Amino acid sequence: MIRFHDLSKSYPSYGGRHHVLDRSNAVFEAGVNYALMGHNGAGKSTVMRMVSGADLPTSGWVERQGMVSWPLGFSGGFNSTMTGRENVLFVARTYGQNTAEVLEAAADFAEIGKSMEMPVSTYSTGMKQRLAFGLSLAISFDTYLIDEVTSVGDARFKRKCDEALLGRLATSRVIMISHSETTIRKYCQAGMLLWDRNLYEYDDIEELIKDYKTVCR
Amino acid sequence: MISARRPIVINAHVIWALMLRESRMAFGTSHWGYLWAVLQPAVTLSFLIIIFVLIGRGAPFGESLGLFFATSLLCQEYFNKLSVSLMRSFSSNKSLFAYPPVQTTDTVIARLLLVSSVHVLVGALFYTSLYLTGYGAIPWRPELVILAFVMIGLFGLGIGMINAVIYSFFSSWQHFEKLFGRPLLFMSGTFYVPSMLPPEAISIIKWNPIIHMVEINRMGFYADYHSEILDPLFIGFAIGGVLVVAMFAERFTRKMRK
Numbered sequence: 001m002i003r004f005h006d007l008s009k010s011y012p013s014y015g016g017r018h019h020v021l022d023r024s025n026a027v028f029e030a031g032v033n034y035a036l037m038g039h040n041g042a043g044k045s046t047v048m049r050m051v052s053g054a055d056l057p058t059s060g061w062v063e064r065q066g067m068v069s070w071p072l073g074f075s076g077g078f079n080s081t082m083t084g085r086e087n088v089l090f091v092a093r094t095y096g097q098n099t100a101e102v103l104e105a106a107a108d109f110a111e112i113g114k115s116m117e118m119p120v121s122t123y124s125t126g127m128k129q130r131l132a133f134g135l136s137l138a139i140s141f142d143t144y145l146i147d148e149v150t151s152v153g154d155a156r157f158k159r160k161c162d163e164a165l166l167g168r169l170a171t172s173r174v175i176m177i178s179h180s181e182t183t184i185r186k187y188c189q190a191g192m193l194l195w196d197r198n199l200y201e202y203d204d205i206e207e208l209i210k211d212y213k214t215v216c217r
Numbered sequence: 218m219i220s221a222r223r224p225i226v227i228n229a230h231v232i233w234a235l236m237l238r239e240s241r242m243a244f245g246t247s248h249w250g251y252l253w254a255v256l257q258p259a260v261t262l263s264f265l266i267i268i269f270v271l272i273g274r275g276a277p278f279g280e281s282l283g284l285f286f287a288t289s290l291l292c293q294e295y296f297n298k299l300s301v302s303l304m305r306s307f308s309s310n311k312s313l314f315a316y317p318p319v320q321t322t323d324t325v326i327a328r329l330l331l332v333s334s335v336h337v338l339v340g341a342l343f344y345t346s347l348y349l350t351g352y353g354a355i356p357w358r359p360e361l362v363i364l365a366f367v368m369i370g371l372f373g374l375g376i377g378m379i380n381a382v383i384y385s386f387f388s389s390w391q392h393f394e395k396l397f398g399r400p401l402l403f404m405s406g407t408f409y410v411p412s413m414l415p416p417e418a419i420s421i422i423k424w425n426p427i428i429h430m431v432e433i434n435r436m437g438f439y440a441d442y443h444s445e446i447l448d449p450l451f452i453g454f455a456i457g458g459v460l461v462v463a464m465f466a467e468r469f470t471r472k473m474r475k
Contacts (some may be wrong), residue, residue, distance in 0.1 A: 053317035056472050070316050077312050091236030
């Protein structure tokens with residue numbers, strides 16, 4: 001379970017402070033897959049970063065039970081002068097995982113073969129993304145965060161990602177940001193609408209999508 | 218388990234992962250950085266010895282010029298390295314903070330441990346080589362040598378962390394940091410015995426915490442080294458003071474830095 005306690009978040013932007021949340025007490029129940037929706041610029045990614053712990057609220061706090069991932073497929077933490085292997089080992093150690101297992105699973109999934117021993121600076125964008133995705137899925141989190149499923153690789157690889165993620169969902173859950181109704185219907189049973197500095201909870205996906213359309217169009 | 222109210226430090230996994238990661242990079246992008254950590258003091262030490270020999274002067278204390286200079290130089294090198302390397306610990310690890318378990322304080326602790334390990338080796342290398350060539354000595358009270366090292370580590374941790382906080386808001390701070398670091402060579406008793414200076418000079422240099430730690434280090438190496446300026450209470454306040462300021466500075470600017 002992840003619970004916001006009187007959580008407010010705002011940050012300075014052009015023309016005054018931008019408020020994302022104002023004293024929110026939202027709860028993400030354990031084991032339930034959530035969709036997080038809201039119009040562009042409402043602060044969905046900021047909310048997700050606060051869920052993960054990578055960003056801090058302006059006031060209030062986040063209660064977390066279980067291990068929460070960083071946004072899936074995020075490759076920004078890779079150091080380009082280090083090899084793929086070294087980068088993977090770093091993250092695996094950070095989470096106190098069995099490094100050999102994570103390394104094997106991530107390399108296997110990413111299908112980049114001997115490039116694992118090359119600096120990440122030599123990788124193409126696709127290789128980086130595949131490795132990042134493989135790394136995220138190689139660690140067993142209780143909650144996976146997905147910020148906008150971006151296209152990773154070709155159709156075959158996309159299918160592979162899909163299967164791997166669905167496999168993980170047998171024991172874990174997901175909180176995802178997506179504009180795609182198909183994706184949301186496929187993965188989520190519940191949702192949150194970020195609107196007017198608050199998170200509104202839905203246990204019916206169709207209602208969430210309906211309200212999202214009303215609010216955003 | 219990651220909780221929002223995690224205590225300030227203690228995250229062994231993360232610190233260990235950072236140390237291994239940084240062991241490749243903290244001393245530059247290549248392994249030459251480690252050689253540099255040895256070469257820098259070696260070059261300064263050689264120059265000082267050459268100059269003193271050329272002008273025909275002996276060691277200000279004891280028999281060996283090398284040992285006398287090293288007992289102060291190595292302290293300064295350790296402190297300077299901490300100050301610079303901790304200063305950049307937030308900025309050069311910025312991308313890693315996207316991984317939730319990695320906290321800013323972890324990067325500071327990891328660098329402290331790494332720099333300290335390297336300087337234990339550098340110290341061992343220097344003092345052993347001096348001893349083997351007949352210019353060194355086995356410390357008379359090794360516990361004082363260790364105490365001095367620990368004190369510099371703690372003081373450097375505080376100063377480095379304060380630097381890191383200032384640097385994250387004001388990147389020109391790196392130039393000011395150098396400005397404060399440079400005079401250490403003259404202010405830390407490198408080529409003189411502080412107690413033998415005129416009282417006017419002592420009244421100034423005694424405000425430099427590093428010189429007190431150098432005095433302890435020398436008392437560890439020389440059986441009959443007496444210090445007129447050593448003030449344990451001052452060291453305590455200096456170390457405690459910078460650590461408290463550092464912790465508060467880090468804690469209260471955390472949200473602004475994220």
